[in-house]
Amino acid sequence: GAVVSQHPSWVICKSGTSVKIECRSLDFQATTMFWYRQFPKQSLMLMATSNEGSKATYEQGVEKDKFLINHASLTLSTLTVTSAHPEDSSFYICSAQSKDWYTGELFFGEGSRLTVL
Amino acid sequence: AQTVTQSQPEMSVQEAETVTLSCTYDTSESDYYLFWYKQPPSRQMILVIRQEAYKQQNATENRFSVNFQKAAKSFSLKISDSQLGDAAMYFCAYRIYIIQGAQKLVFGQGTRLTINP
Numbered sequence: 001g002a003v004v005s006q007h008p009s010w011v012i013c014k015s016g017t018s019v020k021i022e023c024r025s026l027d028f029q030a031t032t033m034f035w036y037r038q039f040p041k042q043s044l045m046l047m048a049t050s051n052e053g054s055k056a057t058y059e060q061g062v063e064k065d066k067f068l069i070n071h072a073s074l075t076l077s078t079l080t081v082t083s084a085h086p087e088d089s090s091f092y093i094c095s096a097q098s099k100d101w102y103t104g105e106l107f108f109g110e111g112s113r114l115t116v117l
Numbered sequence: 118a119q120t121v122t123q124s125q126p127e128m129s130v131q132e133a134e135t136v137t138l139s140c141t142y143d144t145s146e147s148d149y150y151l152f153w154y155k156q157p158p159s160r161q162m163i164l165v166i167r168q169e170a171y172k173q174q175n176a177t178e179n180r181f182s183v184n185f186q187k188a189a190k191s192f193s194l195k196i197s198d199s200q201l202g203d204a205a206m207y208f209c210a211y212r213i214y215i216i217q218g219a220q221k222l223v224f225g226q227g228t229r230l231t232i233n234p
């Protein structure tokens with residue numbers, strides 16, 4: 001199957017700083033990428049959908065100024081958590097949809113664990 | 118709105134036995150995709166099996182099979198000959214079409230499966 005890579009896999013930062021997480025599709029072009037947040041022992045919550053070259057669409061309740069998403073190319077999307085606070089600590093997962101979206105499958109990255117001190 | 122419900126927060130099974138995880142969903146669409154994803158301790162989301170709603174035949178992937186009851190909006194996963202490596206969180210998911218041919222997944226709450234040796 002297609003490969004999606006996230007970096008970093010884990011990051012620790014101080015409160016008030018910004019953290020950037022990258023999501024790359026390694027062997028296919030991702031027209032759409034998705035960012036999820038997962039709290040311990042809970043399901044994945046969709047944060048936003050990003051399409052290459054356009055603004056991301058955020059789910060209700062997700063602060064777009066807090067979670068900046070950029071999808072500058074067909075293989076890269078980034079999530080920047082700005083002015084991070086301890087409550088932003090979570091597991092963030094990206095997924096990517098190829099041009100052949102009708103096959104029904106999304107490909108997931110390995111996830112990034114953010115800890116804000 | 119489409120919703121996905123997994124009523125079993127936890128399940129356990131003896132190694133080599135069979136276990137069934139339940140999932141129900143709500144939708145007004147007639148054609149859609151349903152998925153089962155596995156999330157092992159590594160947190161990587163792995164596609165287990167998918168079902169296209171217009172196909173009456175239940176999907177099968179080796180030891181994994183589904184019981185798709187469209188009228189009842191039920192989509193259960195059966196794991197035969199359970200192995201220790203099957204231990205994971207299992208998420209049922211429904212695909213929603215969004216604009217411009219993109220899709221997004223709605224996940225159930227998850228079922229934690231334990232395999233007893």
